[in-house]
Every structure is written in structure tokens, then in C-alpha cells.
Amino acid sequence: MGLLSGIYGIVLRIARLLKKPKTLPYKVISIGNITLGGTGKTPAVIALAEEAKRRGFQPCILTRGYKGKAKGPCFVTKGEEPLLDVSQAGDEAYLMSEALSGVVIIKCADRYEGGMFALNSQLLTLNSQLIFILDDGFQHCQLNRDKDIVLIDATNPFDNGKLFPEGRL
Template structure:
């Protein structure tokens, strides 16, 4: 089985070429002009007060991005919640959640929501499109010190006290074009609205960090820019639920399995952990796996004498209904890789802590 590619994503990131693709890109460029007009109008309506922002009775910290795809926003949300808990505050996460259908055909809870609830069992995670209503209903019978608004940079309807934007250092702005011709959700100058910029995966970045910082200065960004890395923290044997140390994959030939917006970063993290990737099964972002997918992967492992498949924590949630297939394959082990967001230096960490804890 070949890798399941996301053709539309490959088009907008200029990974595919050809006469017909060029025509398609032209139409996407025209649509991006319409999109720019809509985004510009929406921002102006809210900033001018014609459209009213709703303010909750407690603090709101937004964590968002300016591109589609995997920027590393989820580890940042987890880090925030953990820091607030450590400081005796009551955080609540507001997320829209991406719903899909499992192999039974029934609606499933978002894999990201499930993962957040597993990692943060003592932090309420409210999932749903109307995040304002979810927050207000929660406050009717519960207390909260701070709401963490997941994917909130473009959620202009809800006022926030702090706007944090995650920027993927491995692919900070794609080809520099707006949706649907590129991966930008807003023009780059919109980053000036943010209070804090977080560069993620800086240890894997292809562009030099200095060039990213210079670009931010060129567009007028004067807020703190904090560098972070996604540090591998361990493994879980998904057949037994047993935690395992990273060293067991060092020097091992493995297959990687994920459905992420940025699969290359996952592969790079595995490689830095000492694994040798024989094949990466990269599915489209938010893909819902089926039995045929898993059986094909396992057959590839048997043919090539691969005894380990490694996936992400998010994908581990989506694979829960399919673990019986792996249980039958006694010669193939399935692990999920845990990563945590860490800071590259004390200066960045101190700037981050000061900004998120000083919301008065």
C-alpha cells in the first residue's frame, strides 16, 4: 500500500506541478482574493465595533495559528493547562473539535479532544462549535479561572486577554499565499495582533530561526518571540498500555504511521530518537483509519520483516477501534510516541511564564 497523500494540500503547497495543476492553481488564486476580502471585512467589522465581541466573566487565553496544518498547537495547549494547574488555577479548555466517523459508522469524539482528556484528566475540555455557549453553560454550575481557547486566533467573536500564536519553524508560512491557494489563514501582517509568538519545532526547522525572526520584524511584529522544541518523552505499548522508554527503538528499523498536517516533523523526531524508518505511512490530516488500511500496513511489515510500528498520541486514539488487528499480529508491536513542549532557553521560558501568568 502506498502512502495516502492529501492531493489538495500538495497542490496549495506547490508540491505537484503540470499544465492542469497550473490551471487549478489559477482558480485557487482567484478564490484566495475573495477569501482575503472576506477575512479583511470580518476583522474590520469586529475592530470597528459593528460586530460585538462577547466577553466571558473570567480570563481567556487564545492559542492559535496563522496556517493550516500541524503547527504544534496541541502540545502548547497542554503546556498552558499544566502551568496553570501548577499555579493553583482552574483552567478549562474550549475547543471546536473535529468530528469524524469510526469504523462502525457512528459519530466519534474528536481524536484531539479524547487525547486532551486522557493527558489532562483533571482539566475540563469543552468541545463544540459554539464555544461561547459551552463556556457560559459550564460557568452556571462550575468555576474557572482561565479559559484556554484552542484554535482561537481567527475566532474573533470571543474576546480574549492574551493571544498566543504558534508558528511551525519547519514551514512557517508555506508558499506565502492565502487559502485556498496557500496555507495562510490570514495575511502575515495579522500576526501583529498577537501578544506572544511561539516558534515550535525549532530543532527541526529547515529555515534558519534568524530568518524567521527577521521576517517577523519586517512585517512589524514587536511582541516576544519564544523558541520551543517538541521533546520526545516516552512511548506507550498500545497492545498492553504499558509505558516504555525511548531507548527500546534506538537502532531499530520501524514503520511510522500518522495522519498529521506536518508528517515530516514526526518522522524527524523518530529519527532523532534513534529509529530507522523503513517506510512512513502518512495519511491526510484528520483521516479516519479503516480495517483495510491496518491490514495493508501489517502485511507490509511482514513482507519486510518490520517488527515495530510507531504512531502519534492523536493517532493512537483513532486506532483504538482497530487494535484487535494489531493484537492478531503477534510479530508486530505498536507504540505511540509522546512529545512535550519544552523551551530552548531560560530567557524564553521566563518571558512565556510572565506573559501567561500576568493577565491582570
């Protein structure tokens, strides 16, 4: 198992070196984690979007839409009701679309492409109040971020300290 974790670590490093990250023309905040599994990313994204709206910002969420069948980029919601069902959006993206009002949510594995899709949609007001929030974006190295919010499981912050598949890092 140690050999597989070593290979996995090398592949991750090479991928990060080969991929030149792109930059969206507005602020990008990522919510993510360093271990596999749930750490409350979806509730954190919802809370951040709600707080951003409360402070006068216009949040737009970019999500991979894990396990959703719809091919992106596509709207999960344009800020009102969900436009995709849970099987198309993925459960976390659908949950966010149900929980948030007035927030555009885009499903696309390539978050830069999703962001450009959002910008070209003419749904967003293009001004300094626009911010993109990446759901599960900490390890998404294709897009530059202005801020990373990294969540950890306080009961088991770094699992056993080993990379996947030997551990949860």
C-alpha cells in the same frame, strides 16, 4: 487561484467586521496558528493547562472538537475520565481529555456559548483563578481574548505567503 485567495481574504475581513465579539467574565488565553495544518496546538494547550494548574489556576479548555459528531455545548470531560468517545469528541479533544486530569473540557463551535455553559455547570469555582484556554482559537473572532499565543512551523513559518486556497495562510 489568485482570484480565489483574494475572495477568501475579503470574506474573512467582512466576517470579522460583522461579528461583534463577546466577552467572558474571566481571563481567556487562545492557542492558535496562522497557517493551515498542524503546528502543535494540542500539545501546547495540554502544556499550558498543566502549567496553569501547577501555578494554582483552574483551567477550563474550550474546543471546537474538530470532526467530533457530538453537538455542543457538551462536556468532553468534567476533569476525570472522558465522557465522549473519540468519534463524538473529535481526536484532539479526546486526546486532551485523556492527557489531563482535573481540567474541564467543553466542546462547542461557539466558544462563548461553551464558556457560558461551563460557568453555568456549577463544576467550576468562580474566582480569579479561573482561566479559559481556547484550543485553536486565534482565528475565532466571536470571543474576545486577553492573550493570544500564536504557534508557527519554524521550518516553514509562512508557507508561500499566500492565502488559502493558493497557500496555507
